[in-house]
Amino acid sequence: MKAVSDSNEPFRILYVDNDERRIKSFQRAFQPQIAVTDVPDGWSAISYLDDNEPVDLIVYNDTLNTRGFMNAFKAKQSRTKIPIILLTDQETIDLTADPYHGYVIDAFPYNFSEAAFQIRLNYLIQKRDYQRSGRVVYKPISVRMPIGKRAFDIGLSFFILLAISPLLLVVALLVKLDSRDLFSTDQNG
């Protein structure tokens, strides 16, 4: 097995669903970014995962005995890094509870918005690259100023300030003459 680091490679999705139309429209919607393999049920999904290289994401139709699939899926440690998104009609779903905890990362309704799924997908692709690149830690950059430049800055600004100081004085005087108090406000409430 070769280590691949090309971020342009498609995001591999195992789509577990028995609805041909939904599979087709899913493929059409996210075409260039993803490579979809579809299987009709949980058992075919398990055997696909056993025989092939790991996919990046599993999309699972909740009507196909999710619990049974989850148990078989969890039985093998090497698979557990693959995130799962459920397609479901459950109103609320608690990802902190079993059997989802630690495996299912999100759940979309069957008629999900493509734009919302796209945002989720972009993130998962980004995350794959992020995990591959290793967690890069950015160190703060420190820059040392050359002595000559520092001296030039201070010297020049000193002379310019000196040169315009009479003007500044005049302006200050005008301001003073124009207003009785330098600063006053009248505030109520």
Added chain:
Amino acid sequence: MKKLYNVLVIEDDSFIRKVLRQTLKDDFEVITKENGMEGMSWLEEGNPVDIILSDIQMPHMDGKNLIAMLRASPVFKKMPIIMLSTFADSDTRIACLNMGADDYIIKPFNPMEVKMKISTVLRRTEASKVVQANPD
């Protein structure tokens, strides 16, 4: 003793992470992560989180992307999130609130204000849960 609420703090500056942990640890369970990517992963792993406190400018995934992500997800779309940022202009504040942030705190912050804002947002979300559970 285990605290009632879990606060997920997402902030790339380790000093501010420390300050926030100190500020909040007496009242909340505090989890800290250093960017949106790590924070989102924590949520996806199924860890309980009641509210998120997030910076805006961070490497890998910034605060705005994090809000967009949460609001796009059917599971996390109601997750309360308070932004914490040095951006004081009203454009950024409005943009964040418009994207779905629940509140906005400008740095430098008063620790007590952070604590109180977390409490108020939690109070509102908890109240709405109660309302949903008992429709009459």
